[in-house]
Amino acid sequence: MQSIDKKFEALRRPVQQKVLAILAALKKENVSIDVLLLGNRQMRTLNRLYRGKDSSTNVLSFEEPKQFVYPKEEIRRKGEIYLNPEMSSDWWTKRNKKKSAEFLGIDFLLVHGVLHLFxxxxxxxxxxxKMERKETAIMKLLEIKN
Structure with missing residues (x-):
């Protein structure tokens, strides 16, 4: 779990714990997912490079290439999730801004990103x-409100 942008350091542990809970809810064991926390500028660059969209976004998921030759390890890398807290309702609510209604919560974005990797x-x-049903089921199981 990395925080590329230092202003998101306080989110590292809660995000890491939530990803582990999501993996447990999906009954996925021995799986590793890297989560990187980025701001609008970095996310805009990634979104432009990989999706051809010149705008920031809330979450991007990149699955580990299936044809990649892995060393024998107990834990398998599943991929990377790039999360932009600045485009989440949690970020704006903590700052007492009305923008929070425009965005989804970080927990939902993590569920969404993890499901893309699977x-x-x-x-x-x-x-x-199918994806919405799975998101709803996991959010209910983990008592995530959005």
Whole structure:
């Protein structure tokens, strides 16, 4: 778990604990996910490079390449999640800003990002329904409100 932007240091431990809880809810063991906390500028750069969209975003997930040759290890790297706390309701609520209603919570964004690493997507309508159901189930199980 890394925080590229120092202003997000206080989020490191809670984010790490939430990802572990999400993996447990999915019954995924021996899996490692890297989470990097970035601000708007860095996320805009990544979004432009990898999605062709010249704007910041709240969360990006990059699955570890399947064809990559891994050494024999007990824990398998699943991928990376880049999270932008500045585009979360939690960030704005703590600053007493009305913008919080415009954004989703960090916990939801983590659930969403983790599900992408396990093959869930929301591009096609039927896939979106499956992903939303799984998000709802995990959020209910972990008592996450959004």
């Amino acid at each position: 093959g869930f997507d929301h591009i096609v309508g039927t896939d979106a329904v």
